[in-house]
Amino acid sequence: MAQRNILQFIILGLVTDQPRTGYELTKAFDNDIGEFWSAQHSQIYPQLKTLEAKGWLTHTEEITGEKLNRKRYAATKSGKAALNDWLTAASEPVSGAKDEFVLKLYFIHDQTDARLKPMLTTQLIWHEQRRDHLRKQLATKFPNGADALDFGHFLILEHALHREEEYCQWLQAALAQLPGGMTN
Amino acid sequence: MAQRNILQFIILGLVTDQPRTGYELTKAFDNDIGEFWSAQHSQIYPQLKTLEAKGWLTHTEEITGEKLNRKRYAATKSGKAALNDWLTAASEPVSGAKDEFVLKLYFIHDQTDARLKPMLTTQLIWHEQRRDHLRKQLATKFPNGADALDFGHFLILEHALHREEEYCQWLQAALAQLPGGMTN
DNA sequence: TTAAAACATGTAATTAATAACATGTATAAA
DNA sequence: TTTATACATGTTATTAATTACATGTTTTAA
Known part of the structure; x- marks a missing residue:
């Protein structure tokens, strides 16, 4: 693979801290997490679906204004377990960034x-x-x-x-x- | 794109220093260049073909022993020009490695x-x-x-x-x- | 009031990279 | 002599990531 799909764990980590929408997750990469990782919304929205299919996330729907619908995602018990597994697993150290x-x-x-x-x-x-x-x-x-x-x-x-x-x-x-x- | 195909310039740079075979290029990533970039032979051999099609490389064939054939690649004039263009172009600085x-x-x-x-x-x-x-x-x-x-x-x-x-x-x-x- | 900016969520096309599959030759050491 | 290691070159399948395409709503400021 091109990478080991680390994005899924970033999402898992972020929604474990507090439930978030796809938009909020995207914004997180413009701030804090953007200091050391990047991801576009076109990668985030499909990943949210995949994680929900895996049973690691659930979502609730919220209406803003008249009809704007947004989905707020939270980690399930198995999602939190998967996050902990990743955190405690050995991290292959980076040998030197591709600069x-x-x-x-x-x-x-x-x-x-x-x-x-x-x-x-x-x-x-x-x-x-x-x-x-x-x-x-x-x-x-x-x-x-x-x-x-x-x-x-x-x-x-x-x-x-x-x-x-x-x-x-x-x-x-x-x-x-x-x-x-x-x-x- | 996943990246901006930097590999092509690494190959160009390496064969400009001295003509090399695909195997030697692959080995280069186990040594020096491997300190700060990685690439497998499965990426290198197709790239050599692409670069030759572009007119940036040419190859000569060498026989080792009875029949083992290897191709030694060298940079053409336009290949060297492309290398110089890349070297002098602005490098988007890395914001922080994906660690x-x-x-x-x-x-x-x-x-x-x-x-x-x-x-x-x-x-x-x-x-x-x-x-x-x-x-x-x-x-x-x-x-x-x-x-x-x-x-x-x-x-x-x-x-x-x-x-x-x-x-x-x-x-x-x-x-x-x-x-x-x-x-x- | 109207227009711009922010909010909000998707899909499609393309590319770079990795892992695995695949095959064969030459050399050095046991 | 045989066997392991290094030499040598490819292809295929898959995945992660980027760019571009696509659409619509809400809020804020001019």
């Missing part, structure tokens, strides 16, 4: 290659923005440091920030090693 | 959750191994630090090592924050 930029560098052999500087600079700007964004996220969501009641979320935000900090430092150091060095 | 373990943490809210310690410990062991492996790689391949003639490769190995170092530090800090703390 297109890093891959490109592999094919640039010469330290004096003129393409290096613009490539590194563009990436640095982006990762500095993301680093700053994550710092704000962390300061907003966890102003008092680790939250014992949302510990996992705190941990992964910290991790994401550290990664971006490393990325920026690495790119800065690489730029400094270019011909002309730090005066460039 | 299944990190994702699981998101669904563990309680700092006292008994599942945390074994999860974090298992990951720590793995990432320490990988960190040590990368240290050896770097010491073996670049015993004198940055190599001006294989600069990109040096950079990405350094980056990979820093990432693993961060991963280990993060996991250790997380374990230390668990109830019982460092005496656990």
Whole structure:
């Protein structure tokens, strides 16, 4: 397979925390969970049907306004059990993300290659923005440091920030090693 | 699409460095390039045909022993141009790898959750191994630090090592924050 | 009041990637 | 000499994911 259908467990996890509609699940990927996973609604709605057929979810219908119907999904007992099985199963660690930029560098052999500087600079700007964004996220969501009641979320935000900090430092150091060095 | 067919450029990059057979390309993913990308031969052989049809590759046939035939692929002029186009094009930066373990943490809210310690410990062991492996790689391949003639490769190995170092530090800090703390 | 933006839910077409199926040759070690 | 391992190249089936297609409602702001 292309992947091991991890999306099903994300959905299961989200609706276990609180029952949600397909639309709300889609929105979750624009916020929190989007920091480290992505999914479109065209993947979510079919998956909800599959999970309900599996008996891991049920839905109730709600009317908004005159006739707009939405389905709110909740995890069943077996769905919660499946979530726990996944959480406690061994996670194959990632060997190194598929980072297109890093891959490109592999094919640039010469330290004096003129393409290096613009490539590194563009990436640095982006990762500095993301680093700053994550710092704000962390300061907003966890102003008092680790939250014992949302510990996992705190941990992964910290991790994401550290990664971006490393990325920026690495790119800065690489730029400094270019011909002309730090005066460039 | 599931991805933007980056594999074609990896193949293009590898055969530009030196002409290679499908088998050799497959092996490349077990070594160097496997540190940050993966591909199976079942993906590589069809891709070679596609790239040749595009006019980006040509192949010559070689006989080993009595009759074992292998095809050695090289980049054409237009293939090299396509490679350069890709290298110089803007790379959409990765927002955060799809790390299944990190994702699981998101669904563990309680700092006292008994599942945390074994999860974090298992990951720590793995990432320490990988960190040590990368240290050896770097010491073996670049015993004198940055190599001006294989600069990109040096950079990405350094980056990979820093990432693993961060991963280990993060996991250790997380374990230390668990109830019982460092005496656990 | 009207138009834009957000809410809401689907399906279809395409592609990349993995796992499994399939076959055969050459070499090195027991 | 025989057997295991490495060399060598393909195809098929399946799945996950993205993009685009498709439709309609509700709310908010101009």
